[in-house]
Amino acid sequence: MKIATENLLTQLKTEVDRQIQKTQELNRLSYETLNWRERTESWSVLECIEHLKRYNDFYIPEIRSKLGSATVKPNVQFRSGWLGNYFANAMLPKEKLNKMNTFKEMNPLNSHLDIVLLENFEQQLVSLNDLVHSAQQYDLSKVKTSISISKWIKLRLGDTFRVVVNHQTRHFAQIENVIKSMPQ
Incomplete structure (x- = not known):
């Protein structure tokens, strides 16, 4: 995938x-x-949010760290890597959400969660938006980040943003389905 950096951001x-x-x-x-x-065995709304928060607990500091040490100048085009593009597209919600297994440490099932989680998650989203804004100063194809499942696998920053945001989009669709399925 090739896209103007400004359009992607x-x-x-x-x-x-x-x-x-x-x-x-x-x-x-x-x-x-x-x-x-x-x-x-299904997740509640708060469990979906907790799952996303756990991933953001990894990705937000990882992205912030890589941007903090990057000296690369901006590039007008972003070219996705094949693996990053695959992961980003796999995260997009389908018409009928296909079930994906998650890693045990990222599975919030039966966690005791409080509404304060929503405030914490909203703060993470604001931080993520700030990082997206800051990223316009960098080459999203040259800055690389580790992924949550392996520090040895690196994705281009533009792909990392796409994976994180698409993953969240997917779970917001799941949240909508949970709310729709509630008895009235």
């Missing part, structure tokens, strides 16, 4: 802004609603 910022708005809307729901699950 605008798309990412727009999507993260939407996710911030959705998180704020979740704050209006009751504690019971946020913790309701359709089946014992």
Whole structure:
């Protein structure tokens, strides 16, 4: 995938802004609603958010660190790497969400979660948006980040942003499905 860097960053910022708005809307729901699950093995709204927060606990410091040590100048084009493009596209929600297994440490099932989690997650989204804004000063193809499952595998920064944001988009679709499936 090849895209103008400015267009990619605008798309990412727009999507993260939407996710911030959705998180704020979740704050209006009751504690019971946020913790309701359709089946014992499925995630509640708060468990979906906790899952995303756990990934952001890795990616936000990782991106911040790589930007802090990068000296590369901006490039008008971003060219996705094959692995990063694969991961980013795999994270996008499909018409019918395909179930993906997660790593044990990223699985929040049966965690005892509080509504304060939404505030923490919203702060992460604001931080992510700040990083997307800062990234316009760098070559998104040259700055590389590790991924959460292996420090040995590196993705281009533009791909890392796409993976993180697409992953969040996927779970916001899951959250919508959880809310729709609640008994009225």
